[in-house]
Amino acid sequence: MTSPLSLVGEASEATGLRPSFAARLRPVLIRLAAAIFVLWGAVTVTFIALSVLPGDRATIILNITSGQAIARTPAELTPINRAYGFDQPMVEQYARYIGGLLHGDFGTSYELQRPVAKIIGEQIGPTFTLAISALVLAWIFAVPWTLLTAGQGRRLGSFGSAAETITAGLPHYWVGILLLIVFAITLGWFPVIGGTSFMNTVLPTITLALPLAGFLGQSIRGEFDRTMREPFVLSARTRGMSAAGVRARHVLRHALIPAITLSGWAIGSLLSGAVLVETVFARPGLGSVLVSAVSDKDFPLVSGIVILNAFLYVVINLVVDLIYRLVDPRLRGTA
Amino acid sequence: MMDTVIDHLNEASIESGIGESVLQAQGLNIWFAQESGESRHVVKDVSFDLRAGQCIAIVGESGSGKSVTARALVGLAGQGATVAADRLALEGETLLDRPEAWWGSVRGRKIGFILQDALVSLDPLRPVGKEIEEALWLHKWGTRKTRLQKVRQTLWDVGVPEPDLLVKQRPGELSGGLRQRALIASAIALHPDIVIADEPTTALDVTVQAQVLSVLKEMLGRGTSVILISHDLAVVSQLADIILVMQGGAIVEAGPRGEVLGRPRHPYTQQLIDAVPSEHTKGTRLSPHGGAVAQTLFRAERADLADSPVPLLDARGIVKSFPGPGGLRRTVVKDVSFTLARGETLGIVGESGSGKSTLARIALSLERPDSGEVRFLGRPWSSASIADQRAIRRRISVVYQDPLSSFDPRWRVSRILSDAICLQEVMPRGQVEDRAVHLLEAVGLSAAHLEQWPLRMSGGQRQRVAIARAIATHPEVVVLDEAVSALDVSIQAQILDLLSDLQVQLQISYLFISHDLGVIHHMSDRVLVMQNGRAVEQGTADDVFRNPQHAYTQQLLASLPRLEYANLRKAAAWS
Amino acid sequence: MNKSFKEIAQASLALTVTALSVAFATPGAFAADAGDAGQRINGGTITYVHEQEPPCLWGGWVQQAYLSRQVFDYLVSYDNGKIRPWLATDWSESPDRKTITFHLRKDVVFTDGDKFNADAVLANYPVWVKGIGWHSFTYMTGFTKLDAYTVALHLSEPNPEIYNVLANGHYGFQSPDSIAHNTPEQKCLAPVGTGPWKVQKWTRGEGITFLRNDKYDWAPPNAHHNGPAYAAQLDWKFVPDATTRWGALLSGEADVAYQPPSVQWKNAQRQFQTLSFVATGRPQALSFNVARGPFTDQRVRQAFVYAIDRKRIVAAVFKGTAPYEGNGSLSRSTPLYLNVDDDYPYDVAKANTLLDAAGWTGRDAQGYRTKDGKILDARLPFNQAIIDPEGAVALQVIQDQVKAVGIKLDVIPLTQTQGFAGADSQPADKEISFGYWVWPSPNILDIVYNDKLNGFPNGNNLSFFSNAKIEAQIMDAQREPDPKLRFQKFAVLQKWFDDQAIAVGVYDFTYNVAISKKLKGLWQDKGNGLLNFYDAYFVKG
């Protein structure tokens, strides 16, 4: 079993150092370098992608500020091109942006006329809260569900598994609309307009958590069923442990391992899902900002979000790695 | 039949003259429900009577029903199992139709259960101390503090030198011996009157096996009753008062140890005893019907082989290391040299981790040594270019312990064989098939097996296919890496016989790698003993086994359980 | 005030009011005007749920005017066709009608304490030029300062509707100090005006909080009161989905909801107060490409229009939220509008006859008409940021209906990027365009039918129309000083474009809101429908 950030394990395998301080530091440095590499790569890919996109940036800026969708005359475009430096060669624009990044400057959004760091700073909170609470809720749904239905005979198992498959296949926005219509508009249990308060977060969180809970449940169940066949389960039973005891005290822990890995992976998809959920619930967050930023070829903003996302991905996978080691001590001490 | 078995049992208990009955089974039957709706009868009319302080051994090969029987005794026969018996009683109380809660108080407290291979029988995620303490906690024994003390005490009792250190470690961090002792400790922490040991020494190195057996022996000495489940007659002969031989779910022979091993009445028992390879069996056939190998194979004549004075394989000063945890390199093979002459078998014996398998991979040029060289017929082999190696590869083939994993799961037998055949020479399709059938016949299979999936074949059949593939390219050398270790003793006997026949017929040299001293002695002309990557002793098989020079070799041989009664009988019969 | 201005004002008032009353009755156009002042609650927070969120509060987009109107004041106020004073107390036009002298109020202060005076007006002019993409169509060329509280506005062309323009929400005043010193970000999120509200916080994706300007004392005469706004706070939330906005109004989370779902409009009129305003300028119109392709033939254009049942489509799709509009050049609330609703009634037989006459007599396997082996194929790209979902649905019905006469209509949705990047905007890219333009003056004709702009192709000319004679005629109408003659000249032009079927209307872009019954006094600016929360107040019960 390799850690989710397999970069590290492989890199350290090749070295033949003594486990001195330097050797202990080395994996950390390698990990850091890998993370920076990922960030740089993400920025570069974004830069290239947005440069390749058709459409003249100056025209877009001009049309957005006037609410029109027409071709523009050179006389109108030249000052804008000059102001944003679009008349400079691509390489230069790229170098300027990277240079800014190195100084901690994420640039200014073309569309919103504001520093990217500030925009993201404002929007990250709601999205992050949503993604993390959805992840937590998904676990809260998935663990008892599998504990109740897995490894207890075929019929209960198929029932549990069918429920998971259905939830895993639910389109986020569809769940969102139905929840909104039923629980907010019809029953009035929750506020209709999106905001960031607790009550405002409940329905979006459930929306985002349901499909994820299905995925987690499937993976936990698979491993649960597999672990139930492990000899140590029988061994624990022969010591007098009840069936339920074995499931909760031994099997579950094993079954959670793949789900933990999945959780690290899920972050990317959670953020994608958040875009849809934020749209349905009119909730502030990175989602709607991202959609319009891409639409407007707002490179600094898109790039900022990508950097943030890559950064979160790296950090969350580090956390997942740690949790992983907590749950599976076999991995401790393997760098 | 049944009557006689019971009679013998009674006789046996009277003979051994110990205590009253603690666990009694009469007419125990177990069925398993199947997907198709039918049920499979896996245990048929098993009866025995375990007395206090007595050891009953149940011997049989895989699928004989011995493990299911054992598990039925603690109410864990498995999902879909139906257990019925005329009488199944623990200290007079019936074990049939008991609720789960009742079983919870019996398991671990009245009956301890030891499974094989602690690596998988202990929760790999938890410290060993927790696992043992759990057994106490479950039965509400003592306080946390006294429980911890008790855990240490129990570990000490089963011969763990440093219990304080061990309790914090996880199974993965422990050696096989310590691990198995920890598992035993978890089963006997509450001093159950009865201990059921299901293959307690399987997959253990011989020295560790000896240690575990001595722990069991001690327990017997303290008055614990033991049911020992094993496929290994030699192990059984060390401990058992009574031996039950199971075949196909039924007991075919039962009686006191001396009688069953020394004067077996049932042919199956006889066959099992005969199948055990040892120094005495060298040069004899082990199986009664592994015999007739079809004389359909031709020996490849090669110009470069003709009376060559150079050995086939010549390994000099092989060193190999691998990167280990923490950036350290672990040297696995340390300066090992050997030669392999034509038609000869070189046995490489050693315990797990001794580097014998790495040596095999180097001999196959699947791994390049850090220093030293292996030459084939005097030509570079381990140091040759990839292209040159490919030219030689077909002349050195290999058979692994687990044949299934060495077959592509998408391939049937015919494809596996034709893949190897076509490497040797290009020939029309029909001819390939003919040759594949020849090969199958040579290894005791038939054309009917051509279209089978290896997955659906038995272990013995799979190993025969692996051997057929190995000889398909007319090799001069076959490396056999633990090739019979996973097989039941009677199947092992057949395969060993087959290998001997093929060697004679095809003049192949074997590099025979095994941890099993008996097998090595039976097969080898010369033996190389490995310990921690070093070759500690080398010589002819008889020299090494009868007159070991190195302390390690002596220790190995001393640990080897011997099939005492049978040997006596056999020695008499053959001398 | 000189004579000619009064006449113009009266004329346009008369015309507009007639047009409005004839065409589109708006029940409760002044929501709760009759509200009982005795029940009024001072203070409270008004929550308004709007659809689109613009990047900045101020700019040239109508979405920005909705917001700007709350924080800015304007030189003049447009009151049901009449021009009223506001920040300018009085004004006069030069004889050539190209210079207008405004006398400014002297008691107006910006919310940052800066004074409003001639210098402030001058300081704002460059901001308008830079920030309003269509500024040049207003014919303004700049201000000059005559004294501390008098400025002169210079025009390149006489423009009787310049007052509508100045009142329309875009031409508000920011404090000179903020223009000089605030960061672009501050100017974008919280421009400093003199208006009844000031921005407290803009949470992107959620909404804007406005606080009452307690010093406000310069409301226009058409407002219902003077002094600070009644409510203490205005929460302007952005909720893109109509159903959600409707739900928010139902649940009481919102007091005012923009554009409820059409399916609920009847309900809204029953359960709540409603306001509707038909935007001035160009309606949602189909503009045919007359530069190339099949629609260079007038018969084909007319056939297309006869083939679609515009009245019924609009009724079915919009369910009363937007009126049918036959005129493709001017919407019914625009000054000098000419009603041509009864032209081109639904007539499939006539459409077929016209197409046959135009030579599209062949048919392909799918039943589409062909001529010389070419299918009668019309591409209609549309910008999803500008055409709302119901507009897109209307296009689908049009597509289905023209299929019946053998025209293949490809409706091509453009993403926001494509749209704003000007994709598919060349003559070779499309046969039909669909879109509206909010504009307070009939000189919209000059904008949308002009071939060239500063020597380059005019992007607003969606029909690729090029006819120097007509262009001259438009300018002639625009320059005509006599209101009656001017109306006639514009009527002739509108009729000509309608007869030619260069552009035909489908529906009017309409600004609808539903208002909770406990909120009174809310009204829509009669220039372009901007909501005026200044006069809105809660009542007890």
Place this chain on the structure above:
Amino acid sequence: MTASTTEFGRPQADQKTVPRSRIGVPRLPVSIWLSGLVVLFFAIAAIDPSLLSTHSAFETDLLNTLSPPSVGHLLGTDDIGRDLYSRIVWGTRQSLLIGLGAMAVALFGALVLGFTAALGPKWIAGPLHRLLEILLPFPILLLALLFVALLGPSATSLLISVGIGTTAGYARLIRAQALKVRKSGYVEAALALGHSERTIFRQHIAPNAFRPLVALVTLGIGQSVVWASGLSFLGLGVAPPSPEWGALLEAGKASITVAWWLEIFPGIAIVLVALSFTQIGRYVQDRSEGNLQ
């Protein structure tokens, strides 16, 4: 190394054969039968929608708008009087095409990238592996947004964007799988026999690394349909009159307060397809794992 005599817990270990009924059809679980039927229904709808539809999918009827499900209109009509059932049936082809096409795109990319990153020469495998690491944290939706922005909203760009968005994940799996197979006993056996690396790749690594992915592919088809409909929902999907399911949902949203059927039925279609493909995928996975044990 453990001996393979672990009998307990797997008493039926040697009973892996598929139980077959008398006519030779494998006895499949009910859920697989049902899933098969659903897939069959939609397959027919995709191949020839006119076989299943009751009305035209495009013909509007302004006199009969928003009518609830009835005998005349099985699933009701939409806001301009089109028959919803027929629209769902006619939308199947595009929706499934997007699902299958996205999967095909993802798979093709993943096979090339994954195998190269696993087995290619070091100078390309290393950087490629790093590239995959870079692409993974990209939210699928962002990649999709970029592609839709690049190609314009259409079925093709949906298909490509969802496909490319999911490529990196699959590529990583293939890479891991290829590395695992490369270390397997049968590859070593083939190496020991003297096969060339190319032969070994062709005969063993490629097919076996791909095997466990078969199940993932079917899972992925369902997921792709869901993702694509998500993009349609954001207005980045297929042109309006087209009855692609995501577009149906997007269109139904406006009338949901009075016409629930417009939102419920297309959603059910999406869930059914995702569910059926997933069920079949998991069944295949279970079977193939059973075979590999």
